[in-house]
Amino acid sequence: MTEYPDHQGGPTRALLEQMIACASVTPEDAGCSQLISNALTPLGFSCEHFDAGGVHNTWLRIGNRAPLFVFAGHTDVVPPGPLERWTSPPFEPTERDGLLYGRGAADMKSGLCAMVTATRRFLEREKLDGSIAFLLTSDEEGPARHGTRHVMQQLLARDVRPDFAVVGEASSVEALGDRIMIGRRGSLNLRLRVDGRQGHVAYPHRVDNPIHRISRAMAELANEHWDDGDDDFPPTTFQVSNLNAGTGATNVVPGSAEALCNFRHSPVTSATTLMARSERIIAKHCPDYIAEWSVSGDPFVTQRGSLTRAASEAIRSVTGLIPEFSTGGGTSDARFITPAGTQVIEIGPINASIHQIDEHVRVADLDPLARIYEDVLRRLIAG
Ligand SMILES: [Zn+2]
Known part of the structure; x- marks a missing residue:
């Protein structure tokens, strides 16, 4: 040595x-x-x-x-x-x-x-x-x-x-x-799948576009004011890290869309509260969704x-x-x-x-x- x-x-x-x-x-x-x-x-x-x-x-x-x-x-x-x-x-x-x-x-x-x-x-x-x-x-x-x-x-x-x-x-x-x-801060993950109805882009009355729905939900989640933080913690933040949908074709509305999102949160807002508030927002825009939550750290x-x-x-x-x-x-x-x-x-x-x-x-x-x-x-x- x-x-x-x-x-x-x-x-x-x-x-x-x-x-x-x-x-x-x-x-x-x-x-x-x-x-x-x-x-x-x-x-x-x-x-x-x-x-x-x-x-x-x-x-x-x-x-x-x-x-x-x-x-x-x-x-x-x-x-x-x-x-x-x-x-x-x-x-x-x-x-x-x-x-x-x-x-x-x-x-x-x-x-x-x-x-x-x-x-x-x-x-x-x-x-x-x-x-x-x-x-x-x-x-x-x-x-x-x-x-x-x-x-x-x-x-x-x-x-x-x-x-x-x-x-x-x-x-x-x-x-x-x-x-x-x-x-x-705590770290909370969301995997969100939104289902719609697939079809030809030229016949919008026959499709239900899940990309439009998930985008509106993501936009509202991203703009939401979750809390003010406290003496030790900054305010809670939300980020979308992945957004996947589409068949690769320009003329097809896909049947589903998926997003991965993450919260970094203070003890002011618990993971349970974040889940409930998020799902209320998601449900407003997406009648048919599956939300999978996982806590990676309290x-x-x-x-x-x-x-x-x-x-x-x-x-x-x-x-x-x-x-x-x-x-x-x-x-x-x-x-x-x-x-x-x-x-x-x-x-x-x-x-x-x-x-x-x-x-x-x-x-x-x-x-x-x-x-x-x-x-x-x-x-x-x-x-
Ligand atoms: Zn290290």
């Missing part, structure tokens, strides 16, 4: 380079969690696996007492996309102009590696008054059925309830620590308390910034941890390049990120 001085990323960078070299495309872990276990078990962590459905999950813990502080994250990454568009190969960590490139560099292998550095330094310097655990999964970027959700079910069955959790997702926008996530928010305060102070002491608290962005595994009554936040590097070609992390942010995590530990579980 190469050694780096702290201003070039220190031990976090050295571990991160090894992690990026593991091609852990969902649901593969590709040896990543083993690298983290190898770093933590010599410090006294016990290691357990909660594998399910082909997904590799790891639970590492030191200490038996409360409070239980959990570092949580995923080792899997999204597919690299067309290799020829990458400036350097996605699974060969490469530094250019102060940036370390590779798939997973920002989302979220740098977060995991900084957590390892933070934990080692904390245990070297402080007396542990509580417990530290790592919850690692390789099923976050995919269906997320057998990952964090499964591990939390197993832990709750043993009555293990984390008090605090920090997820290492890339939460920062322009500078490390400028934003932390304290919750996420909205959640962490109460402001000891964890948000510790995170804010840690970020200020390391970077000088006061972080914004946000609930924006997509869903994250934090949604599976909050139901245990755990305070959960997300702190990680700048997210501008996540899921993109040439994903990268700023080398100069790696050691400060580890110092932020270490400072959070010190404020919550130092003896």
